[in-house]
Amino acid sequence: MNLRKTSILAVCGLTLLGACAPAMTDTGTGATGLSRTQQGALAGAAVGALYGGTRDSDSNNQGRDAARAAIIGAAAGAVAGNILDRQAAALEQSISNPNVQIINRGSYLQVILPEGILFATGSAAVSGPAQTDLYAVARNLNQYPNSRVEVVGHTDNTGSAALNQDLSQRRAQSVAGILAAAGVASGRLSALGASYNQPIASNDTAAGRAQNRRVEILIRPTQ
Structure with a gap:
């Protein structure tokens, strides 16, 4: 599986997960209806997949590397988005x-x-x-x-x-x-x-x- 296909599959999979999650109603909601946590996961997955797919020097495991990096990137993006959601909510209350x-x-x-x-x-x-x-x-x-x-x-x-x-x-x-x-x-x-x-x-x-x-x-x- 080449890099482009793997990247698309990784992002599409996370998009489906985001679509199944409940829509947020606070300041963390974007125009798409996804929370910042979900949006961060999608962005992280896309960047991770592209980065991972280019790290393999011989390209033998390019698809696997892209998929792994997409998962890691999604986790990092979700954490960052969740922190911003929580910080914004705390600011509003204070x-x-x-x-x-x-x-x-x-x-x-x-x-x-x-x-x-x-x-x-x-x-x-x-x-x-x-x-x-x-x-x-x-x-x-x-x-x-x-x-x-x-x-x-x-x-x-x-x-x-x-x-x-x-x-x-x-x-x-x-x-x-x-x-x-x-x-x-x-x-x-x-x-x-x-x-x-x-x-x-x-x-x-x-x-x-x-x-x-x-x-x-x-x-x-x-x-």
């Missing part, structure tokens, strides 16, 4: 402000904090209530230590590029500083100001500009 968005992107978690709950206009000082939620995020990060954490500040396009770059950087550093003060290892943290270069809505309306003024915490697993 954060009190309903305006904070927690999105499981499959390979990382995205926590979106609107400007209105974090800062006064033009300020980089984090409000008291927002600090409480950031301490909850920090506790979650310490419970799931195998990740790196990127804190990214965003603005709308009002004002000069230099002003917005400075403000977005200071805001990202303020949030990262609170996470560090709450016990998150500084080596896991990075802070970046993105200014108005990554809008998620139109800057032509007040509502759109409000959405663009935000800080995002990106949690990327390292294992």
Whole structure:
């Protein structure tokens, strides 16, 4: 059996297993109806099959190697997806402000904090209530230590590029500083100001500009 056929069979088999499993209803559910655990298993199987099939130097056991690697890859992918599912669910339970968005992107978690709950206009000082939620995020990060954490500040396009770059950087550093003060290892943290270069809505309306003024915490697993 050649590599291509084995890879297809391995992934198709896991797809059938995923289709038979109950659909998830929390943030771990993708558009396909599969949980992140199931999606991770499928992705891991595909990568594992391709990798395993190319490791055999004489190609005599290429099909067997691909199948074995698919199983190992599926297990690793399922574990990673399950951890993200559980971490996202724990974050949702610990954060009190309903305006904070927690999105499981499959390979990382995205926590979106609107400007209105974090800062006064033009300020980089984090409000008291927002600090409480950031301490909850920090506790979650310490419970799931195998990740790196990127804190990214965003603005709308009002004002000069230099002003917005400075403000977005200071805001990202303020949030990262609170996470560090709450016990998150500084080596896991990075802070970046993105200014108005990554809008998620139109800057032509007040509502759109409000959405663009935000800080995002990106949690990327390292294992």
